Amino acid sequence: MDKRQDTALRAIKAISFDLDDTLWECYPAIERADQALMAFLHERCDVMKTQLTRESFYDLRASFIRRHPHLLGDVSLLRRGLLVELLQACDDHHTLAEEAYAFFYHARSQVDLYPDALPVLTALKEGYALAALTNGNADLGIIGIDHLFAEAHFATLDCPAKPEPDMFHRTCDALGIAPNELMHVGDNPETDVMGARNAGAVTVWINRTGMDWPDALEPADADITTLDELPAIVRQWGAYV
Incomplete structure (x- = not known):
């Protein structure tokens, strides 16, 4: 009106x-992308198979945002930084983080x-x-x-x-x-x-x-x-x- x-x-x-x-609708797209990302990381890094769960991922994300609140103004930078921190125990973690971000970004853009x-x-x-x-x-x-x-x-x-x-x-x-x-x-x-x-x-x-x-x-x-x-x-x- x-x-x-x-x-x-x-x-x-x-x-x-x-x-x-x-x-x-945003939430279903992000939820699907996060689930796909975790499956991708389980496949690419053995440490993630035992350490990465849905709960641990969201806990780390909340902690990362509290420590880097300015990155809420750039969700791409926020996601990249989160992945670098998450994957520190993996081999060549910077490269893996960029590959994981690219995977997530494509999945995040699969919207209805x-x-x-x-x-x-x-x-x-x-x-x-x-x-x-x-x-x-x-x-x-x-x-x-x-x-x-x-x-x-x-x-x-x-x-x-x-x-x-x-x-x-x-x-x-x-x-x-x-x-x-x-x-x-x-x-x-x-x-x-x-x-x-x-x-x-x-x-x-x-x-x-x-x-x-x-x-x-x-x-x-x-x-x-x-x-x-x-x-x-x-x-x-x-x-x-």
């Missing part, structure tokens, strides 16, 4: 999308798109430049949707994670548009909606799970429960260009 209070339309020229839990994602992205691409903005690191090429996006930005130590404005502003700069000509769609009230609003963009909250909006936050410009509702929202903010 459109939450706008004003009647003046902004001419939307581009639409950016969060990825995890907006275009696909929500049924509404591909049709809506394909339709909107006909009239708008699309961008992918994520604090994660899924590979759009492996997923098979990279051709739909004119821009893709991932959180790194040089490009701070949402809700910081960097990704939104880099997208606008690359596309040659003003921030208020960008519409951002995402599932997270803070990182997506507040981040996009503070960057000057139009905000759409996709609420697939029926959660309540946080009382402390100003509502999004519009909210939807599926991407099928998005084209109508886009049309309310300006005609196709």
Whole structure:
């Protein structure tokens, strides 16, 4: 439902999308990738066969994050560092860590798109430049949707994670548009909606799970429960260009 209070339309020229839990459900993909990674490590290093369990892996990950909290801003660096530490007892552990990361990265990108994602992205691409903005690191090429996006930005130590404005502003700069000509769609009230609003963009909250909006936050410009509702929202903010 459109939450706008004003009647003046902004001419939307581009639409950016969060990825995890907006275009696909994140947790099952990560869980499958972690399980596949552990099987890979059991196969490649005898020490891992006896020492690496699901519980020990998650305990080490939690400990690593506590000791290196800044790496939460770059999940690829975090995962690489975690693997180097995990595999210290294995032969040539740095090389194995890179191979393990490559294996995990490919597995992590085996996602199941929500049924509404591909049709809506394909339709909107006909009239708008699309961008992918994520604090994660899924590979759009492996997923098979990279051709739909004119821009893709991932959180790194040089490009701070949402809700910081960097990704939104880099997208606008690359596309040659003003921030208020960008519409951002995402599932997270803070990182997506507040981040996009503070960057000057139009905000759409996709609420697939029926959660309540946080009382402390100003509502999004519009909210939807599926991407099928998005084209109508886009049309309310300006005609196709």
